[in-house]
Amino acid sequence: MNPQQKEELRTLLANLTSKERKDLTRRAAASRAECQRDPKHPRSRWDVDRWSLQLLQDANHDEDAIGTVISVAKAKAVVRVNGEDIICELIKEVLEKQQASLAPGDQVRLESHGDGQRIISVLDRRTVLTRRDPHFKNRERAIVANIDVVAIVVSVVAPPLHVRIIDRYLAAIHKGGARGIIVVNKTDLHESDAALQEDLAQLAPYAEMGVGVFPVSNKTDRGIEAVRAELAGKTAVFVGHSGVGKSSLLNSLVPGSALAGDISEGYGRGKHTTTRANLVEAGDLRIVDTPGIREFAVEFDSVEEIAECFTEFNQVGRCKFSDCLHLEEPGCAVQEAVETGEIARVRYESYRRLVDELVS
Numbered sequence: 001m002n003p004q005q006k007e008e009l010r011t012l013l014a015n016l017t018s019k020e021r022k023d024l025t026r027r028a029a030a031s032r033a034e035c036q037r038d039p040k041h042p043r044s045r046w047d048v049d050r051w052s053l054q055l056l057q058d059a060n061h062d063e064d065a066i067g068t069v070i071s072v073a074k075a076k077a078v079v080r081v082n083g084e085d086i087i088c089e090l091i092k093e094v095l096e097k098q099q100a101s102l103a104p105g106d107q108v109r110l111e112s113h114g115d116g117q118r119i120i121s122v123l124d125r126r127t128v129l130t131r132r133d134p135h136f137k138n139r140e141r142a143i144v145a146n147i148d149v150v151a152i153v154v155s156v157v158a159p160p161l162h163v164r165i166i167d168r169y170l171a172a173i174h175k176g177g178a179r180g181i182i183v184v185n186k187t188d189l190h191e192s193d194a195a196l197q198e199d200l201a202q203l204a205p206y207a208e209m210g211v212g213v214f215p216v217s218n219k220t221d222r223g224i225e226a227v228r229a230e231l232a233g234k235t236a237v238f239v240g241h242s243g244v245g246k247s248s249l250l251n252s253l254v255p256g257s258a259l260a261g262d263i264s265e266g267y268g269r270g271k272h273t274t275t276r277a278n279l280v281e282a283g284d285l286r287i288v289d290t291p292g293i294r295e296f297a298v299e300f301d302s303v304e305e306i307a308e309c310f311t312e313f314n315q316v317g318r319c320k321f322s323d324c325l326h327l328e329e330p331g332c333a334v335q336e337a338v339e340t341g342e343i344a345r346v347r348y349e350s351y352r353r354l355v356d357e358l359v360s
């Protein structure tokens, strides 16, 4: 051992009780014996002190070796460890198997590598939001991990309200285990309150299903506090088409955050378009802003899996056939409920579209 190592061992031992020291010596001796069995092992010549130091370093390392992914770039990720952001590389195995799905919000285990740290594994996820990989069909890509709430951001007037994307997102959210809410932005652009109410009426089926609908404006601050209260103490993600105002909403909630994030000047049109998902933490808010997605597709294995995501289908009576897929079958309670208006027709049409995509 060099003098520096000796000094480090002395410092670390000073923090231990005599019982802990005895235990450490026992484990160091065992490790030494284990390695000596193989004379070619790089640690076969280590003595008990050197092993003691190694075991203590490993133990200390374990304590702060977990971090949260803030953003992911090619073969690299920004990871927050004890409040500090560090750029980490990924070991080969993570690169090959998990890079496509490593996402902001992921908890990762790190190890020292050269001057920095690198990601050696990704911990199990509590929840996830995935989409179908636009380049490889049948493959999933994680957008964000370990979120409680997915805020589907839509806009009125510019761009006009698109409700169809909502059902896709709600299905993906159900699949990944999070909870969905709808934020309707740019309500300041309506010429009259009647026009706004007309747009909001299209979202009534969601409110009835228990999905919260939050009309907001970043221009007038309308509804911003209600969104803040809804997201407080949770990890959330903003998703939706480009230009609906996700980054602006984040900026209303956490002033200055969009500047700190990854906002780039887009294609000469002076438009600030988000290019990379990024986790922002401020007070009791934890929000991931994501780039707008033109075509959001969900990867499903079966029609049953899609039907499961339309939770209101399970709340009407029983279908005649227990394996009913609610398509053309006779005695289908879901189709009947659509006729009576108990299930919103737009929701049923979304279901049919997802089924068509699966079989085509």
Ligand SMILES: Nc1nc2c(ncn2[C@@H]2O[C@H](COP(=O)(O)OP(=O)(O)OP(=O)(O)O)[C@@H](O)[C@H]2O)c(=O)[nH]1
Pocket: 185, 186, 187, 188, 189, 216, 217, 218, 219, 220, 240, 241, 242, 243, 244, 245, 246, 247, 248, 249, 272, 273, 274, 275, 290, 291, 292, 293
């Ligand atoms: N009138 C009005 N304009 C808004 C509001 N919120 C955002 N905008 C404008 O809408 C445009 C797009 O806003 P962004 O926040 O960049 O939209 P985004 O959803 O983050 O877009 P991407 O990053 O491309 O996905 C900007 O010009 C904003 O100034 C609002 O409440 N009212």
Ligand SMILES: [Mg+2]
Pocket: 246, 247, 248, 272, 273, 274, 289, 290, 291, 292
């Ligand atoms: Mg943005």
Ligand SMILES: [Zn+2]
Pocket: 319, 324, 325, 326, 327, 329, 331, 332, 333, 334, 335
């Ligand atoms: Zn049915």
